[in-house]
Amino acid sequence: MYIDKASEFAGQVQQVNGWVYDTRSSGKIAFVLVRDGTGIMQCVVVRNEVDEATFDTVRRLTQETSLSISGTIHAEERAPGGYEMHVRAMEVHQLTSGYPITPKEHGVDFLMSNRHLWLRSKRQWAIMRIRATIIKSARDFLDDHGFLLVDAPILSANACEGSSTLFSTDYFGTPAYLSQSGQLYNEATAMAFGRVYCFGPTFRAEKSKTRRHLTEFWMVEPEMAYCDWSQNCDVQEQFVTYIVRKVLEQRSEELAIIERDTSLLEKVVTPFPRVPYDEAVQILQKAGSSIQWGDDFGGDEETIISNQFERPVFVHGYPKSIKAFYMKVNPNNQQTALCADLLAPEGYGEIIGGGQREDDCDMLLSRVHAEGLSEADYQWYLDLRRYGSVPHSGFGLGIERTVAWVCKLPHVRETVPFPRLLEKIYP
Numbered sequence: 185m186y187i188d189k190a191s192e193f194a195g196q197v198q199q200v201n202g203w204v205y206d207t208r209s210s211g212k213i214a215f216v217l218v219r220d221g222t223g224i225m226q227c228v229v230v231r232n233e234v235d236e237a238t239f240d241t242v243r244r245l246t247q248e249t250s251l252s253i254s255g256t257i258h259a260e261e262r263a264p265g266g267y268e269m270h271v272r273a274m275e276v277h278q279l280t281s282g283y284p285i286t287p288k289e290h291g292v293d294f295l296m297s298n299r300h301l302w303l304r305s306k307r308q309w310a311i312m313r314i315r316a317t318i319i320k321s322a323r324d325f326l327d328d329h330g331f332l333l334v335d336a337p338i339l340s341a342n343a344c345e346g347s348s349t350l351f352s353t354d355y356f357g358t359p360a361y362l363s364q365s366g367q368l369y370n371e372a373t374a375m376a377f378g379r380v381y382c383f384g385p386t387f388r389a390e391k392s393k394t395r396r397h398l399t400e401f402w403m404v405e406p407e408m409a410y411c412d413w414s415q416n417c418d419v420q421e422q423f424v425t426y427i428v429r430k431v432l433e434q435r436s437e438e439l440a441i442i443e444r445d446t447s448l449l450e451k452v453v454t455p456f457p458r459v460p461y462d463e464a465v466q467i468l469q470k471a472g473s474s475i476q477w478g479d480d481f482g483g484d485e486e487t488i489i490s491n492q493f494e495r496p497v498f499v500h501g502y503p504k505s506i507k508a509f510y511m512k513v514n515p516n517n518q519q520t521a522l523c524a525d526l527l528a529p530e531g532y533g534e535i536i537g538g539g540q541r542e543d544d545c546d547m548l549l550s551r552v553h554a555e556g557l558s559e560a561d562y563q564w565y566l567d568l569r570r571y572g573s574v575p576h577s578g579f580g581l582g583i584e585r586t587v588a589w590v591c592k593l594p595h596v597r598e599t600v601p602f603p604r605l606l607e608k609i610y611p
């Protein structure tokens with residue numbers, strides 16, 4: 185039996201295969217908390233109900249000892265999960281000694297170097313399950329709304345998000361890069377399949393140590409033919425609202441474990457406010473920031489803006505000079521691009537970057553040159569503007585930043601099983 189299915193087995197004798205989470209015992213009775221990955225079950229061992237050897241072993245059980253334990257399942261509202269096991273027999277697979285992560289407080293550096301073990305703790309259990317639901321609901325939403333999953337390559341000859349954060353590798357004698365984003369390939373597949381998305385790991389050699397940056401992160405990237413930047417925002421707000429609602433519906437236990445105030449997540453409903461970049465600059469200046477029109481926003485600026493709203497907020501129409509080469513220039517204001525970032529509330533800042541793509545071949549070519557990119561490398565991408573070019577838009581939602589916000593975590597390092605950071609590639 186898996187622990188999360190205990191309610192189906194009340195009154196029956198069942199076996200649980202797992203690890204010892206905690207124990208306590210008095211003279212005649214012992215309580216063993218066993219975890220099996222799906223949950224934690226209280227197993228009650230009464231001295232005169234088991235043989236002496238078993239009771240003796242129970243008293244010597246240590247944290248993370250692996251064991252199979254069997255007995256009758258009973259409803260017990262005081263037990264975690266509402267069911268407990270009255271133990272009849274037990275088999276120890278390995279009696280563990282010296283497990284490094286104890287119930288006392290540990291520092292972050294210690295926990296990070298023991299990430300392979302830290303994942304067994306209750307809080308990490310809750311976060312990883314919320315992460316899985318965020319990913320599943322992102323995919324479900326897109327699968328159910330006419331988007332086709334079309335995978336983008338990880339090895340590429342092209343930079344998508346600027347050459348300064350490329351990880352390069354040798355591809356049989358020519359340089360290749362790890363994907364920063366599947367977007368350019370999505371634009372090709374959107375012209376073939378209409379509405380598409382890719383979902384996969386992306387890589388950026390981020391030299392900055394911040395609470396929002398990983399060097400390897402997962403991104404879900406939808407792309408839509410015949411879609412302008414504002415319709416793109418309509419999809420994003422439905423998408424994000426759906427994801428948050430699914431987490432609230434399906435992960436209440438996990439949200440309670442991490443003590444998330446869910447009333448703030450309940451406020452995530454459409455429509456999301458849309459603030460032009462110019463206004464965002466004014467908001468920042470009023471808040472005492474020295475930011476000037478034309479400057480990009482860093483984490484601090486995003487936090488100030490996102491703190492002004494209870495819902496996620498779009499900031500749109502950034503200066504084209506601070507945005508990627510593929511963004512469509514606003515025909516009514518040549519200095520700005522038809523793009524929008526979505527900033528999560530509670531100070532979290534950007535979780536989505538997106539916008540309308542430049543669909544004019546000459547304009548795009550001039551941007552390729554202006555960025556110092558090689559025209560030859562982008563011929564295939566320019567072809568998309570030569571053969572049946574249409575207005576099209578898309579966006580990328582960063583999974584780790586979304587998990588950080590939904591779980592209200594202070595740093596992205598806990599949002600992914602094995603975080604890759606500037607100075608961290610072990611374990």
Ligand code: NSS
Nearest residue numbers: 365367397398401405535536537578579580582585
């Ligand atoms: O650079 S983005 O803003 N946009 C793109 O990559 C587009 N090419 C996506 C698209 O339109 N298809 O990154 C998108 C999101 C951003 O909002 C973050 O949530 C996340 O990807 N992101 C990151 N998360 C963690 N660590 C790092 N370093 C990081 N960089 C971006």
